[in-house]
Amino acid sequence: MRILGVEGTAWAASAAVYTTNTDSVFIETDAYQPESGGIHPREAAEHMSDAIPTVIETALSNADGPIDAVAFSRGPGLGPCLRIVGTAARALSQSLDVPLIGVNHMVAHLEIGRQQSGFDSPICLNASGANAHVLGYRNGRYRVLGETMDTGVGNAIDKFTRHVGWSHPGGPKVEEAAKDGEYIDLPYVVKGMDFSFSGIMSAAKQAVDSGEAIEDVCFSLQENIFAMLTEVAERALSLTGRDELVLGGGVGQNARLREMLAEMCDQRGAKFYAPEPRFLRDNAGMIAVLGKVMLDAGDTTPVSDSAVDSNYRPDQVEVSWRTDREEVFRNVGEREIRGAEATVSIGSERVTKHRAVKSYRHPELDARLRKERTTLEARLTSDARRAGVPTPVVYDVDPATATVEFEHVGENDLREELTASRVRDVGRHLGAMHREGIVHGDPTTRNVRCAGGDTPPNERAGDSRESDRTYFIDFGLGYYSDDVEDYAMDLHVFNQSLAGTSDVADELWREFESAYLETGDEQVVTQLREIEGRGRYQ
Numbered sequence: 001m002r003i004l005g006v007e008g009t010a011w012a013a014s015a016a017v018y019t020t021n022t023d024s025v026f027i028e029t030d031a032y033q034p035e036s037g038g039i040h041p042r043e044a045a046e047h048m049s050d051a052i053p054t055v056i057e058t059a060l061s062n063a064d065g066p067i068d069a070v071a072f073s074r075g076p077g078l079g080p081c082l083r084i085v086g087t088a089a090r091a092l093s094q095s096l097d098v099p100l101i102g103v104n105h106m107v108a109h110l111e112i113g114r115q116q117s118g119f120d121s122p123i124c125l126n127a128s129g130a131n132a133h134v135l136g137y138r139n140g141r142y143r144v145l146g147e148t149m150d151t152g153v154g155n156a157i158d159k160f161t162r163h164v165g166w167s168h169p170g171g172p173k174v175e176e177a178a179k180d181g182e183y184i185d186l187p188y189v190v191k192g193m194d195f196s197f198s199g200i201m202s203a204a205k206q207a208v209d210s211g212e213a214i215e216d217v218c219f220s221l222q223e224n225i226f227a228m229l230t231e232v233a234e235r236a237l238s239l240t241g242r243d244e245l246v247l248g249g250g251v252g253q254n255a256r257l258r259e260m261l262a263e264m265c266d267q268r269g270a271k272f273y274a275p276e277p278r279f280l281r282d283n284a285g286m287i288a289v290l291g292k293v294m295l296d297a298g299d300t301t302p303v304s305d306s307a308v309d310s311n312y313r314p315d316q317v318e319v320s321w322r323t324d325r326e327e328v329f330r331n332v333g334e335r336e337i338r339g340a341e342a343t344v345s346i347g348s349e350r351v352t353k354h355r356a357v358k359s360y361r362h363p364e365l366d367a368r369l370r371k372e373r374t375t376l377e378a379r380l381t382s383d384a385r386r387a388g389v390p391t392p393v394v395y396d397v398d399p400a401t402a403t404v405e406f407e408h409v410g411e412n413d414l415r416e417e418l419t420a421s422r423v424r425d426v427g428r429h430l431g432a433m434h435r436e437g438i439v440h441g442d443p444t445t446r447n448v449r450c451a452g453g454d455t456p457p458n459e460r461a462g463d464s465r466e467s468d469r470t471y472f473i474d475f476g477l478g479y480y481s482d483d484v485e486d487y488a489m490d491l492h493v494f495n496q497s498l499a500g501t502s503d504v505a506d507e508l509w510r511e512f513e514s515a516y517l518e519t520g521d522e523q524v525v526t527q528l529r530e531i532e533g534r535g536r537y538q
């Protein structure tokens with residue numbers, strides 16, 4: 001069987017033929033190279049319409065027999081480019097009289113790694129130009145576990161290189177320059193499993209403008225940005241209890257990023273797979289391969305329903321080719337828990353949390369993060385307590401060894417005991433915390449503990465009883481702020497965490513929100529809607 005794939009979301013006019021009996025993929029790509037600056041949508045579309053017929057012709061003439069289906073990128077991407085590719089794919093499927101398959105480009109980026117690695121249910125890090133997110137499969141969809149709060153990772157790097165006058169694309173140039181660099185301090189922003197590049201990019205531009213050596217800035221930019229991506233990938237592995245990671249997207253061609261991810265996985269005993277470069281950057285090969293998988297599942301696209309979608313999110317895709325209903329929980333070990341951040345030794349009275357060295361990070365960045373987070377975690381845990389939020393008592397803090405000793409609280413993590421009334425309790429506590437100017441930073445269902453015992457099913461929501469008592473732990477990513485946006489991000493993180501751990505997340509979320517409003521500010525909920533409405537995929 002032979003599947004023709006066509007890709008053209010932005011810069012790559014690409015066609016490929018996937019031949020199943022030899023398991024080989026022929027890819028022909030014509031890249032758009034802007035004369036100056038970044039990608040201009042109009043120029044990209046002109047390039048697409050010039051180049052698409054030729055790359056398709058080359059791919060077809062390379063096929064050693066008839067084509068059985070045509071797969072194409074439906075989105076996300078630049079509208080004018082997508083429409084050209086959509087039109088070409090529809091015309092081909094009609095003239096060849098074969099099925100048409102509309103593929104989500106981001107899902108193709110992650111599925112190529114899953115198909116080639118043979119991994120069963122990996123966490124997927126997509127590090128591409130216009131996107132950056134961590135995905136995990138659960139019950140028929142790829143869930144976005146964490147994502148960028150502003151630009152895609154490649155675009156962030158490209159903006160920096162434009163500022164210093166380097167031609168597009170910037171990623172490979174930064175990688176080259178970084179080879180001679182030394183570490184300087186730059187911002188590092190991870191909030192829960194989301195992350196942001198705007199602060200670090202403006203700091204990097206300023207650093208260059210004020211005379212720092214460009215190699216040093218490039219080196220440090222890579223160290224921080226890739227450590228952020230690696231940290232959230234590790235958090236996603238830890239939250240979901242998975243032990244496989246695949247990488248996708250053009251930035252994945254960067255050797256330092258692959259090295260950090262491989263090292264992190266190695267340290268926690270997980271498997272890591274990165275496809276070869278021609279399958280990482282935008283290419284029609286990944287479209288053809290996913291097209292075949294979808295064809296086998298009977299998931300073809302009628303022409304009447306094949307419109308492109310420039311904001312097509314990966315979590316909108318109904319994953320027809322996977323039927324597994326996944327359990328996300330892992331049985332958390334008894335005495336010593338290796339979280340994403342720290343090793344936690346659990347005694348019956350005391351819990352000792354030690355932030356171990358992360359060897360994938362630059363030593364200076366590593367020392368800074370471990371010390372800062374240890375000190376701040378102890379302070380915030382105590383301050384939240386004073387604000388009336390149940391948290392463990394802090395018995396001892398040692399910033400030098402990055403160790404804190406806490407009181408043992410609760411019997412289970414919330415994710416194992418999710419009930420409406422416990423979620424309401426969490427809502428009230430988070431509201432109270434925010435009123436005192438404390439941002440938790442990582443309020444997931446793993447970072448709330450609850451007293452054991454079942455809640456009677458007929459219990460009215462809003463009642464507070466001992467068995468529903470919840471405690472906030474792990475303030476390691478917390479900080480003080482009076483910005484509504486920061487509070488709203490806490491809500492967003494909790495919302496995503498519910499979605500990742502419960503089948504009735506929507507119901508629980510409504511309970512949470514109404515309880516939050518008992519102690520918190522309505523503005524925060526309004527801001528959350530704003531955040532969630534923001535198109536990060538444009």
Ligand SMILES: C[C@@H](O)[C@H](NC(=O)OP(=O)(O)OC[C@H]1O[C@@H](n2cnc3c(N)ncnc32)[C@H](O)[C@@H]1O)C(=O)O
Pocket residue numbers: 009010011076077078105106109127128129130131152153154155157158169170171172175249250251252253254255280281282
């Ligand atoms: C929607 C679609 O059009 C978009 N595609 C895309 O962004 O192209 P992709 O090939 O996945 O990634 C290109 C990015 O990858 C970066 N890049 C390429 N080589 C790199 C390297 N060695 N190190 C770092 N970044 C690199 C480039 O600077 C550029 O920003 C996407 O997948 O988000």
Ligand SMILES: Nc1ncnc2c1ncn2[C@@H]1O[C@H](COP(=O)(O)OP(=O)(O)OP(=O)(O)O)[C@@H](O)[C@H]1O
Pocket residue numbers: 235238239332337338339340341342343344346351353392406407408409410412413446447449473474476
């Ligand atoms: N004070 C405590 N009382 C009881 N259990 C605790 C306490 N602190 C931590 N734990 C247990 O240890 C686990 C890991 O702790 P914590 O979240 O602080 O570590 P972490 O490394 O920051 O984890 P992650 O980054 O994955 O959230 C918690 O999910 C919880 O089960």
Ligand SMILES: [Fe+2]
Pocket residue numbers: 105109128129249250281282
């Ligand atoms: Fe891409």
